Amino acid sequence: MNSLPAAVADALVEADGEGTDWPACWQALTAVSVELQSLLVTDSGPELVALIEQIVTQLADGVAGSRRHRVELAELAHRVLGTHARACAQTRPDPIRLADWLLDLQLRHPEAPEVSLAGYAEALDDDGLAHYRERAVALFEPLPVIGFGETGRYDRARWALLRVMEELAEYTEDVDLQLLVLSKDLSSGWHYLQVATVLRDNHRSDEALEWVERGLHATGGRGAALRLIDLAVEEHLRRAAPHRAVAVCRDAFIARPNLDVYLKIRALVVHTDDWPPLRAELVDHLVRDGSRLAIEVYRRIVEVELARRGIEEQELLVEWLQQLRGLQPDAFADYLEHIRSRHVADRELLDELSRRGF
Known part of the structure; x- marks a missing residue:
């Protein structure tokens, strides 16, 4: 068992050298993976968990440093991490320590492997997951928001945290976490639309409409503006407030004249007494513009x-x-x-x- 880390280290050194016999290196690495799976049956315990963690870290370092075999090494790291999850399920290590190790692994190795929290559900339990969430959120919240029109700068640290948060939000089905992730990138109107759609789909319509308003202000009527207007119109009609739907369209048209917005207004009020004066107002605005x-x-x-x-x-x-x-x-x-x-x-x-x- 103690010889396995040395075997991994030797294979990784050889893997990217000149004239490397990659098939032989790969065979040595996969043999270690197979041996770890066998040890799950014969020697499962804290020592095995620690051993697998060492080897996962070695492989993750290998992914970051490899020039030729990143894909293969990433797949192997993911496979060994799956063995680690099964070992933890059998051994039940300290959940707080496990949470810290999983989080640190991802933050130090954005390339691979990807952690699936579902595989650690029993081992982490409520305490470990709460600690994992608390640490991840505390690290993620201070990240600057990518503002409208800006180019996202996804350095290694931001990318790693983003991946951690996306997985955490999906696993916990926590809408607030999902919104926290989405609201860190507001570089286009489509990002505002994503936030508003999630809020609408989770019956938080007041907040959804606030994000529509923010998105329309940011886009100035361009890009995803029509989709934002559609969402607002649908929500106001669902709430039996057609006058508010008309108001959203009218304000959008005044801000940036658009035939599609005009047609939305027309469809909403063409058969009412409000249409003639409203149409005259819109046309007059075009003339004055x-x-x-x-x-x-x-x-x-x-x-x-x-x-x-x-x-x-x-x-x-x-x-x-x-x-x-x-x-x-x-x-x-x-x-x-x-x-x-x-x-x-x-x-x-x-x-x-x-x-x-x-």
Whole structure:
């Protein structure tokens, strides 16, 4: 038993040398793994647990230092760690010491092996798991948040802690831990959406809506903004508060005009008395904005309303075209020709346009 660490050390030294006989080194390493599994039956106890921990650490060091055989060594380290979990289940070592060893192993060796807490459920028990959680959270919480638009800098320490926390959150099914992990990276609107979705799915809708608001503010209407708006609209409708759903869409449109947001507002209120004044407000905002983006959205809205219009909306559409002509006098003739060609079969519209001097 005592000769096994030396055998591992010799094989690892040989493994990355020039002219190495890798098959022979690999055979020596796998023989150690097989021997450890045999010792589970014949010599299980604290000494075996300590021996396996030594060999797991050796293999993890080998993964970090290897240039050629990282994958194979990582797989072997994972296999030996599985033997360690079974030995701990039989021996039941001190759970606090075990928790510290498992955590330190991962923090010192981000590359491998990956610890599965489910394999240590009995050995850790409640005390060990609580200690593991307390230490992991205490180390993770001070990490800086990656802000919107920043590039994440995942050094070895951060990467190791992130992996530890993700596994811990999954194993314990602790939503607060999951949220703690997700909220450390807010580099894009999609990360805000992830947090809001987890909160919504766990019936914490007030917090979900707060994260939607934060995400919309951070994105400025770009990226995942539409998905954030969708989540807010669905949640407000579920809570029988359609006016709040409309308000979210309206504010988003005012902040950054967008045809998709306009269509969401339209779908929510088109059959109510609120639609005419709200539509006028949105269009007026585009006119006052006058930017290239606003004008493009304006043109697309005109196209949408032309396709969906009723007789009662004809006057309004003509007024919109008049406003658009004022906004883009040089380009309006080409745009009007585009309108006529797309609606060549609509004699009523074409006659009305001619009557109005278009």
